Amino acid sequence: MGLYFEEFTTALRVVTRGRTVGEGDITLFSGLSGDFNPLHVDAEYCATTPFQERIAHGPLTLAMAIGLMSQQNLIDATTMGLLDLNWSFAGPVRIGDTVHAVVTCTETRPTRKPDRGIVTLRLDVVNQRGEQVQTGHLKLLMKRRHQDVSDA
Amino acid sequence: MGLYFEEFTTALRVVTRGRTVGEGDITLFSGLSGDFNPLHVDAEYCATTPFQERIAHGPLTLAMAIGLMSQQNLIDATTMGLLDLNWSFAGPVRIGDTVHAVVTCTETRPTRKPDRGIVTLRLDVVNQRGEQVQTGHLKLLMKRRHQDVSDA
Amino acid sequence: MGLYFEEFTTALRVVTRGRTVGEGDITLFSGLSGDFNPLHVDAEYCATTPFQERIAHGPLTLAMAIGLMSQQNLIDATTMGLLDLNWSFAGPVRIGDTVHAVVTCTETRPTRKPDRGIVTLRLDVVNQRGEQVQTGHLKLLMKRRHQDVSDA
Amino acid sequence: MGLYFEEFTTALRVVTRGRTVGEGDITLFSGLSGDFNPLHVDAEYCATTPFQERIAHGPLTLAMAIGLMSQQNLIDATTMGLLDLNWSFAGPVRIGDTVHAVVTCTETRPTRKPDRGIVTLRLDVVNQRGEQVQTGHLKLLMKRRHQDVSDA
Amino acid sequence: MGLYFEEFTTALRVVTRGRTVGEGDITLFSGLSGDFNPLHVDAEYCATTPFQERIAHGPLTLAMAIGLMSQQNLIDATTMGLLDLNWSFAGPVRIGDTVHAVVTCTETRPTRKPDRGIVTLRLDVVNQRGEQVQTGHLKLLMKRRHQDVSDA
Amino acid sequence: MGLYFEEFTTALRVVTRGRTVGEGDITLFSGLSGDFNPLHVDAEYCATTPFQERIAHGPLTLAMAIGLMSQQNLIDATTMGLLDLNWSFAGPVRIGDTVHAVVTCTETRPTRKPDRGIVTLRLDVVNQRGEQVQTGHLKLLMKRRHQDVSDA
Numbered sequence: 001m002g003l004y005f006e007e008f009t010t011a012l013r014v015v016t017r018g019r020t021v022g023e024g025d026i027t028l029f030s031g032l033s034g035d036f037n038p039l040h041v042d043a044e045y046c047a048t049t050p051f052q053e054r055i056a057h058g059p060l061t062l063a064m065a066i067g068l069m070s071q072q073n074l075i076d077a078t079t080m081g082l083l084d085l086n087w088s089f090a091g092p093v094r095i096g097d098t099v100h101a102v103v104t105c106t107e108t109r110p111t112r113k114p115d116r117g118i119v120t121l122r123l124d125v126v127n128q129r130g131e132q133v134q135t136g137h138l139k140l141l142m143k144r145r146h147q148d149v150s151d152a
Numbered sequence: 153m154g155l156y157f158e159e160f161t162t163a164l165r166v167v168t169r170g171r172t173v174g175e176g177d178i179t180l181f182s183g184l185s186g187d188f189n190p191l192h193v194d195a196e197y198c199a200t201t202p203f204q205e206r207i208a209h210g211p212l213t214l215a216m217a218i219g220l221m222s223q224q225n226l227i228d229a230t231t232m233g234l235l236d237l238n239w240s241f242a243g244p245v246r247i248g249d250t251v252h253a254v255v256t257c258t259e260t261r262p263t264r265k266p267d268r269g270i271v272t273l274r275l276d277v278v279n280q281r282g283e284q285v286q287t288g289h290l291k292l293l294m295k296r297r298h299q300d301v302s303d304a
Numbered sequence: 305m306g307l308y309f310e311e312f313t314t315a316l317r318v319v320t321r322g323r324t325v326g327e328g329d330i331t332l333f334s335g336l337s338g339d340f341n342p343l344h345v346d347a348e349y350c351a352t353t354p355f356q357e358r359i360a361h362g363p364l365t366l367a368m369a370i371g372l373m374s375q376q377n378l379i380d381a382t383t384m385g386l387l388d389l390n391w392s393f394a395g396p397v398r399i400g401d402t403v404h405a406v407v408t409c410t411e412t413r414p415t416r417k418p419d420r421g422i423v424t425l426r427l428d429v430v431n432q433r434g435e436q437v438q439t440g441h442l443k444l445l446m447k448r449r450h451q452d453v454s455d456a
Numbered sequence: 457m458g459l460y461f462e463e464f465t466t467a468l469r470v471v472t473r474g475r476t477v478g479e480g481d482i483t484l485f486s487g488l489s490g491d492f493n494p495l496h497v498d499a500e501y502c503a504t505t506p507f508q509e510r511i512a513h514g515p516l517t518l519a520m521a522i523g524l525m526s527q528q529n530l531i532d533a534t535t536m537g538l539l540d541l542n543w544s545f546a547g548p549v550r551i552g553d554t555v556h557a558v559v560t561c562t563e564t565r566p567t568r569k570p571d572r573g574i575v576t577l578r579l580d581v582v583n584q585r586g587e588q589v590q591t592g593h594l595k596l597l598m599k600r601r602h603q604d605v606s607d608a
Numbered sequence: 609m610g611l612y613f614e615e616f617t618t619a620l621r622v623v624t625r626g627r628t629v630g631e632g633d634i635t636l637f638s639g640l641s642g643d644f645n646p647l648h649v650d651a652e653y654c655a656t657t658p659f660q661e662r663i664a665h666g667p668l669t670l671a672m673a674i675g676l677m678s679q680q681n682l683i684d685a686t687t688m689g690l691l692d693l694n695w696s697f698a699g700p701v702r703i704g705d706t707v708h709a710v711v712t713c714t715e716t717r718p719t720r721k722p723d724r725g726i727v728t729l730r731l732d733v734v735n736q737r738g739e740q741v742q743t744g745h746l747k748l749l750m751k752r753r754h755q756d757v758s759d760a
Numbered sequence: 761m762g763l764y765f766e767e768f769t770t771a772l773r774v775v776t777r778g779r780t781v782g783e784g785d786i787t788l789f790s791g792l793s794g795d796f797n798p799l800h801v802d803a804e805y806c807a808t809t810p811f812q813e814r815i816a817h818g819p820l821t822l823a824m825a826i827g828l829m830s831q832q833n834l835i836d837a838t839t840m841g842l843l844d845l846n847w848s849f850a851g852p853v854r855i856g857d858t859v860h861a862v863v864t865c866t867e868t869r870p871t872r873k874p875d876r877g878i879v880t881l882r883l884d885v886v887n888q889r890g891e892q893v894q895t896g897h898l899k900l901l902m903k904r905r906h907q908d909v910s911d912a
Contacts, residue, residue, distance in 0.1 A: 017685065018802040019186065020814065024480025024784025028184055031335015032177060032212070034219025036527060037228050042474040044554045044584050045229065054476065058234040059218065060184070063211045067186025071796060073681060076189050077197070077625065082210040085239040092233075098804045128804050169533065170346040172358065176328025176632025183791015188679060194626040196706045196736050206628065223340060225529060229473065250348045280348050321837065322650040324662065328632025329488060336484055336516070338475065338523025341532050349533065362538040363522065364488070367515045371490025375644060377833060380493050381501065381777065385548075386514040391541040402652045432652050480784025487639015492831060498778040500858045500888050510780065627794065636792055640785060640820070642827025645836050653837065666842040667823045668792070674819060675794025684797050685805065689852075690818040695845045 002078035004145035005108065005117035012105040016068035018128075020098040021056050029060040055092040061134055062087055065101040065125045074103065080116060080141040087136035091127075098128040106137065115144050154230035156297035157260065157269035164257040168220035170280075172250040173208050181212040208245040213286055217253040217277045226255065232268060232293040239288035243279075250280040258289065267296050306382035308449035309412065309421035316409040320372035322432075324402040325360050333364040359396040365438055366391055369405040369429045378407065384420060384445040391440035395431075402432040410441065419448055458534035460601035461564065461573035468561040472524035474584075476554040477512050485516040511548040517590055518543055521557040521581045530559065536572060536597040543592035547583075554584040562593065571600055610686035612753035613716065613725035620713040624676035626736075628706040629664050637668040664701040669742055673709040673733045682711065688724060688749040695744035699735075706736040714745065723752055762838035764905035765868065765877035772865040776828035778888075780858040781816050789820040816853040821894055825861040825885045834863065840876060840901040847896035851887075858888040866897065875904055 030036050038045035039055055046054050062085075070076055093099060107120040119142045125134035182188050190197035191207055198206050214237075222228055245251060259272040271294045277286035334340050342349040343359055350358050366389075374380055397403060411424040423446045429438035486492050494501035495511055502510050518541075526532055549555060563576040575598045581590035638644050646653035647663055654662050670693075678684055701707060715728040727750045733742035790796050798805035799815055806814050822845075830836055853859060867880040879902045885894035 017798055018804050020801060020803040022783045022787050023478045024787050027478050027480050032180055033215035034340050035222045036338050037222055038473055041476060042554060043476040044474050059215045063185035070187045070189055082241050087237045089234050098802060169342055170348050172347040174327045174331050175630045176331050179630050179632050186796050188794050190625055194706060195628040196626050250346060321646055322652050324649060324651040326631045326635050328635050332488055337519035339526045341526055363519045367489035374491045374493055386545050389543040393538050402650060479782045483782050483784050490644050492642050494777055497780060498858060499780040500778050640788055641823035643830040645830055671793035671819045678795045678797055690849050693847045697842050
């Protein structure tokens with residue numbers, strides 16, 4: 001199970017495992033999202049761009065980074081929902097690149113309801129050459145383990 | 153083909169087609185992202201939450217909204233890349249819900265390089281009951297049709 | 305292994321097994337083909353059509369019918385390629401329908417090359433209520449088992 | 457939205473975007489269709505054929521060509537259904553090939569019902585070397601924008 | 609990261625999270641495995657069997673149970689490979705069932721090589737009604753944290 | 761259709777067709793099983809292991825071997841269920857490897873119920889270099905063609 005609100009502190013720093021992004025992932029994501037932008041599905045078009053080759057959809061890498069974080073058992077079954085997402089895309093993820101995420105907690109904030117709190121996690125997504133390809137923040141509603149009665 | 157930088161104005165307003173979110177979409181997204189949070193894959197767990205049933209991953213609906221926008225031929229082959237994404241998740245998308253997006257342009261900004269500009273699009277994601285389930289902004293680098301030489 | 309050219313006669317008649325078409329099949333085919341026609345992906349739109357609900361892409365059922373035929377080991381490893389396909393779509397295949405195909409051979413034709421011949425197969429695709437939903441013909445280039453030397 | 461019956465003329469000519477066919481597309485289509493012909497899934501077998509390597513299922517490329525056409529917003533939400541399909545397979549599509557389609561309208565025909573008409577589209581599927589790999593015709597039932605009352 | 613050889617004892621007992629098996633999972637597994645047995649893909653046929661409806665492939669539930677175990681971070685990055693698998697299938701998993709696994713360690717055995725050892729894990733797969741649907745054992749080669757030099 | 765109980769003898773020996781294992785198969789199986797062990801999804805990690813590169817999940821190859829057997833029409837529609845599975849994993853299956861199975865029948869055993877019997881099949885899974893990568897046994901409950909009345 002994931003961590004409860006009280007267990008998140010700004011000392012938290014977790015390096016996830018890695019994941020190699022394959023051509024099939026990009027194809028599948030094109031179909032799932034319905035986003036067939038030629039940057040992702042047309043190798044001939046891509047040869048005319050600065051990328052030279054097909055690149056992963058930004059939101060695919062974003063989704064994989066959240067998945068890698070999820071596999072660290074930080075939030076599963078203790079989150080009540082994702083509130084907010086802010087994400088910057090710094091560089092391309094190419095077919096065959098391997099990404100991982102560095103997860104840190106940048107803020108914890110109690111709410112009026114005593115059984116929950118808001119946690120902001122920062123994810124730095126890094127490729128196999130150490131290049132930071134994405135940076136993002138997730139604002140999550142997390143369960144508290146011990147209900148804060150004074151807060152009620 | 154999509155629109156060029158000059159063709160985006162704050163008058164732009166496009167209502168996309170709709171898309172029904174199926175159980176298989178959620179399953180496939182779990183696998184593609186690696187995010188097996190019980191809110192998405194465990195119906196027994198979900199019965200104990202306010203949602204009562206499995207809900208779509210927020211980033212899955214986000215990805216589908218971008219896909220629906222893409223199918224309007226607003227940005228394909230004229231975008232040079234996604235720079236930034238800010239997204240708020242207001243309500244759940246359940247299995248069988250049908251979402252569409254209302255796309256508006258909130259800002260256009262020239263860049264130092266005369267062959268491109270930055271466009272901010274707002275996507276309001278709405279379900280079949282007219283409930284706004286997500287709102288987000290995409291900052292996109294767009295090609296200019298006519299290179300602005302005075303800017304060079 | 306499949307049959308050789310000489311083994312096909314107009315007496316051939318094979319009833320394939322059945323296959324139930326699921327929502328996930330339609331979703332996956334939308335993504336694989338890139339065909340997001342609202343008849344297949346938007347339940348709200350479909351409620352305004354005579355179909356009332358999402359229907360399978362015609363070419364999806366066509367592909368499944370060929371797959372069902374393939375599972376009868378009629379052509380695998382003895383075909384040299386598909387030459388031609390003619391297909392009529394008589395009625396919708398809905399989510400949950402189970403289709404099978406009745407395969408008959410309507411023509412066999414030698415070619416100038418003695419190691420091969422052309423076989424035309426007819427597929428009648430039938431649903432669980434006995435309704436014929438599609439009818440099609442495949443023209444296939446098949447290997448001969450015994451090379452016809454007089455033909456060389 | 458797509459075009460209405462009245463908007464189709466034999467002057468129509470649309471060149472679609474391109475799509476690169478990946479190994480994962482072929483694998484996924486094998487599973488979706490149930491067609492595991494060794495020409496598509498067994499590299500060792502293929503090395504003994506004139507193709508030398510696995511090739512895409514003909515109906516997969518066909519489906520992708522229809523998808524590419526669909527992405528041009530020619531028929532979505534204005535078609536009432538696919539009636540008929542005739543397709544010739546001229547050459548193989550290999551892993552990594554990029555195909556696009558040239559869509560022309562070869563015939564429009566009113567029907568007895570005044571709210572619709574039949575449109576025949578021709579799709580020429582071309583690979584990155586300019587080779588025509590498939591040619592096909594789709595007969596589609598299209599909505600009329602203005603109901604032809606004299607015809608009622 | 610998972611546990612090292614020394615950390616496995618017969619006291620280990622982990623209850624995994626749950627996973628709901630969807631129709632789309634069965635369809636996808638049919639395609640991935642190439643196993644289109646009518647018990648899994650033909651609802652009409654299944655109506656004539658004691659199961660009455662399509663059931664999951666045994667090896668699909670097996671794979672999901674291993675996945676659920678994997679998500680507990682017991683073996684990832686500390687296993688050197690799966691040696692052996694013994695599995696009994698006691699009852700069907702139907703569309704919509706939710707399964708979880710109870711993982712226990714039944715044996716640990718050093719090997720001649722001092723940097724590794726063999727661990728046997730038992731998985732009891734249980735559905736939402738508490739019925740044990742599968743029981744299996746996995747024999748895994750695990751890394752040792754501290755190389756046992758006396759063993760060398 | 762498959763064979764009935766009486767048709768299985770220890771003389772049975774079937775060599776299946778082959779199947780090439782692609783990167784997309786491994787990715788899809790990771791998602792379907794939820795097993796994201798770095799041996800299967802992280803090329804950077806794998807470069808530090810004796811395998812040097814990502815390998816297929818053992819249960820994926822197992823599932824494909826059963827699928828290849830199923831495509832020989834040995835058990836489809838005559839099996840009443842899979843009872844038991846014992847499998848040994850002797851060597852890795854790498855991206856691009858082509859596997860087939862040699863199926864033999866090692867035991868047939870009547871049951872108390874006269875309409876069925878138990879058949880044990882052995883599958884030897886072999887790659888394109890002739891290396892045996894897996895060996896397994898399946899115990900299947902099979903229908904009898906002719907009910908053995910003396911047994912009732």
